[in-house]
Amino acid sequence: xxxxxxxxxxxxxxxxxxxxxxxxxxxxxxxxxxxxxxxxxxxxxxxxxxxxxxxxxxxxxxxxxxxxxxxxxxxxxxxxxxxxxxxxxxxxxxxxxxxxxxxxxxxxxxxxxxxxxxxxxxxxxxxxxxxxxxxxxxxxxxxxxxxxxxxxxxxxxxxxxxxxxxxxxxxxxxxxxxxxxxxxxxxxxxxxxxxxxxxxxxxxxxxxxxxxxxxxxxxxxxxxxxxxxxxxxxxxxxxxxxxxxxxxxxxxxxxxxxxxxxxxxxxxxxxxxxxxxxxxxxxxxxxxxxxxxxxxxxxxxxxxxxxxxxxxxxxxxxxxxxxxxxxxxxxxxxxxxxxxxxxxxxxxxxxxxxxxxxxxxxxxxxxxxxxxxxxxxxxxxxxxx
Numbered sequence: 407x408x409x410x411x412x413x414x415x416x417x418x419x420x421x422x423x424x425x426x427x428x429x430x431x432x433x434x435x436x437x438x439x440x441x442x443x444x445x446x447x448x449x450x451x452x453x454x455x456x457x458x459x460x461x462x463x464x465x466x467x468x469x470x471x472x473x474x475x476x477x478x479x480x481x482x483x484x485x486x487x488x489x490x491x492x493x494x495x496x497x498x499x500x501x502x503x504x505x506x507x508x509x510x511x512x513x514x515x516x517x518x519x520x521x522x523x524x525x526x527x528x529x530x531x532x533x534x535x536x537x538x539x540x541x542x543x544x545x546x547x548x549x550x551x552x553x554x555x556x557x558x559x560x561x562x563x564x565x566x567x568x569x570x571x572x573x574x575x576x577x578x579x580x581x582x583x584x585x586x587x588x589x590x591x592x593x594x595x596x597x598x599x600x601x602x603x604x605x606x607x608x609x610x611x612x613x614x615x616x617x618x619x620x621x622x623x624x625x626x627x628x629x630x631x632x633x634x635x636x637x638x639x640x641x642x643x644x645x646x647x648x649x650x651x652x653x654x655x656x657x658x659x660x661x662x663x664x665x666x667x668x669x670x671x672x673x674x675x676x677x678x679x680x681x682x683x684x685x686x687x688x689x690x691x692x693x694x695x696x697x698x699x700x701x702x703x704x705x706x707x708x709x710x711x712x713x714x715x716x717x718x719x720x721x722x723x724x725x726x727x728x729x730x731x732x733x734x735x736x737x738x739x740x741x742x743x744x745x746x747x748x749x750x751x752x753x754x755x756x757x758x759x760x761x762x763x764x765x766x767x768x769x770x771x772x773x774x775x776x777x778x779x780x781x782x783x784x785x786x787x788x789x790x791x
Contacts, residue, residue: 407434409454409781414751415761416460418442419739420724422716424761430460432744437780438734439744458748458775459755461765462738463525464694465726467654468633468683471529471541471552472500474518475511476688485611485663489686491532491580496688500532505540508533512544515687520550520784522693523747523774528553528654528683528730530578530605530633534562538574549784553730555605558593571596576603576630581614582623590626603630603731605654609642610634611665624649631729633683635673636666643669643676652679652729657701659685670701671708674717681726695769698722702766715763722766744781749773 409432416428431441473496480488480495489496500508519527531537531554538556545552555578556570571577577597582590597604608623609615615637623629624645631652635642638653646653655668673680682701684692698718706713724736734742749755749765752773758764777784 408432408440409434411460411746411748412455413458413460413748414456415458415756416442416738417462417719417762417765420737422719422762428460430738430744430746432778432781434781437744437782439738439740439742442738442740456748456775457751459751459761459765460738461747461749462723462736463745463747463777463779464523464722465681465730465732465736466519466524466527466683466692466694466697466722467681467726467729468656468685469515469519469527469529469692470532470686470688471512471515471527471544472503472508472532472537473511473686473688474515475503475507478689485665488663488689491584496686497532508537509540509544511687512541513548515692516544516548516550516552518687518692520548520777521774522695522771523749523769523777524694525745525747525777525779525784526551526553526726526730526732527692528555528578528603528605530555530557530580530607531574532557534559535566535570535573538570542573549779549782551779553603555603564592567593568596571600571602574602576605578603578633579606579627581619582606582608582627583614583617583619587622587626594626594628598628605629605631605633607634608632609637610660612637624651630731634660634668636660636668638673639669640672640676643673643678647677647679650679652681652725654681654683654726654729655701656683656685656690656697657704658697659690662689667704669708670705671712674705674712675709679725679728681721681729693771694722695766695771698766699768715760715766718766719762744778746778748775748778750775 411430553575556574633654727736754768755764
């Protein structure tokens with residue numbers, strides 16, 4: 407079955423070209439975009455005429471979903487006192503929380519993500535196998551696509567480690583410095599043998615950077631991608647670009663936790679593939695729009711020449727899809743998956759000299775009309791779908 411969206415505007419192709427009065431035809435069973443044009447394709451049911459802007463659905467490339475219910479606790483604590491395992495406040499609260507409370511927290515995070523137009527997020531999930539299963543259950547209930555990166559518990563033997571990897575989409579470590587080289591090599595081999603993702607927080611703080619976690623991680627862990635890189639500089643960014651290791655930056659979290667300001671402009675100049683995440687849902691509202699606006703403004707402060715809207719739009723779409731190994735995603739084009747967010751024709755966005763810039767700098771939850779994940783609606787608006 408095919409459905410055709412007639413939209414006022416759409417951001418089309420890898421160059422993110424703004425096109426007007428466009429038809430997007432979707433094969434709903436396959437979840438693919440089969441035609442884009444100005445004429446209706448073949449026979450479909452009555453096209454849906456929608457006053458909206460169609461964009462590739464944004465992807466939040468790094469969150470921690472279960473701390474939503476601990477919102478704004480411990481505001482005067484350092485990052486170590488707040489979130490460092492195993493004795494940070496967050497981990498004490500996670501241990502005390504009942505399973506139903508944690509499930510509610512994850513559900514609230516995912517519902518919020520959907521309401522902002524996001525179709526996919528990557529979750530560094532604490533709690534071992536149990537934590538992964540809990541996140542998976544919540545994702546199924548909301549129909550949201552959650553990329554779950556599990557975290558092994560210290561007591562896990564080889565059998566439990568293998569089970570964790572099988573249950574999750576990969577592994578996401580708080581820090582590689584907590585593990586011996588031999589263990590990191592085992593984890594790396596097992597995860598890559600399953601064709602799954604391998605990630606870790608790297609150089610989030612000055613102390614971890616000075617302890618050499620960047621070199622240590624690349625040598626023994628060989629990650630699919632790394633998160634934060636607050637203290638990385640041009641030399642390290644060039645290494646990431648050369649080795650084709652993507653970097654997920656979380657600038658709002660870095661400043662909230664008072665660890666520093668990431669050098670986004672330098673990362674862009676080096677050719678590193680950069681995407682964005684909102685990090686801990688309990689302290690940073692998981693809004694990709696706030697994140698991309700903040701990242702743009704920081705970059706403009708660092709080097710105005712690098713503050714190009716298309717670069718930042720790509721961070722939350724195509725780059726994030728590539729970082730998470732999601733094929734045929736991040737772009738609206740024929741043959742691509744129909745992951746499309748429809749934005750209302752809000753004055754915030756359309757009264758502008760540059761719609762792409764307005765999308766990344768001025769979009770709000772209220773501007774989101776619908777989110778399609780492989781052609782299927784997540785918000786379930788009154789659109790006759």
